Amino acid sequence: xxxxxxxxxxxxxxxxxxxxxxxxxxxxxxxxxxxxxxxxxxxxxxxxxxxxxxxxxxxxxxxxxxxxxxxxxxxxxxxxxxxxxxxxxxxxxxxxxxxxxxxxxxxxxxxxxxxxxxxxxxxxxxxxxxxxxxxxxxxxxxxxxxxxxxxxxxxxxxxxxxxxxxxxxxxxxxxxxxxxxxxx
Numbered sequence: 001x002x003x004x005x006x007x008x009x010x011x012x013x014x015x016x017x018x019x020x021x022x023x024x025x026x027x028x029x030x031x032x033x034x035x036x037x038x039x040x041x042x043x044x045x046x047x048x049x050x051x052x053x054x055x056x057x058x059x060x061x062x063x064x065x066x067x068x069x070x071x072x073x074x075x076x077x078x079x080x081x082x083x084x085x086x087x088x089x090x091x092x093x094x095x096x097x098x099x100x101x102x103x104x105x106x107x108x109x110x111x112x113x114x115x116x117x118x119x120x121x122x123x124x125x126x127x128x129x130x131x132x133x134x135x136x137x138x139x140x141x142x143x144x145x146x147x148x149x150x151x152x153x154x155x156x157x158x159x160x161x162x163x164x165x166x167x168x169x170x171x172x173x174x175x176x177x178x179x180x181x182x183x184x
Contacts, residue, residue: 024045025044025046045074114149127147
């Protein structure tokens with residue numbers, strides 16, 4: 001079954017479209033969405049962090065405790081049903097979490113990273129999240145190396161893309177239905 005990677009704006013519709021039962025919201029605290037009615041609240045994991053790679057005043061940087069809790073949740077995911085992971089734009093935090101989830105199922109970070117790159121030319125996994133996962137999982141930097149082996153993100157497939165932004169408490173996507181399915 002797939003890991004669906006999306007923006008906040010697309011998440012509610014994709015939950016319904018794919019019959020998602022497991023959801024990860026890896027988005028800053030102020031943008032954490034309500035749990036869709038189709039999801040058991042116990043199966044909605046919230047990782048309330050900003051998309052940063054080093055500490056910044058007023059921002060929540062990913063910490064070991066966030067990644068430990070995330071991995072604990074991902075280890076309970078039944079890969080026979082779709083998992084949806086979203087951040088604000090579906091490019092950095094969510095692709096990092098999808099890479100971790102895929103690697104947990106395959107045991108092969110490089111293979112998982114190449115599958116992610118094939119599925120999404122614009123994926124650019126957050127390197128701090130991956131470095132912390134490397135440490136928590138004892139992978140000796142393999143997730144980080146796999147990310148680097150993916151090469152840079154490419155927007156050539158859609159040079160007009162503008163990432164969604166947050167307006168007040170609502171996400172406003174400039175282009176909806178931009179999501180990635182990563183098969184396990």
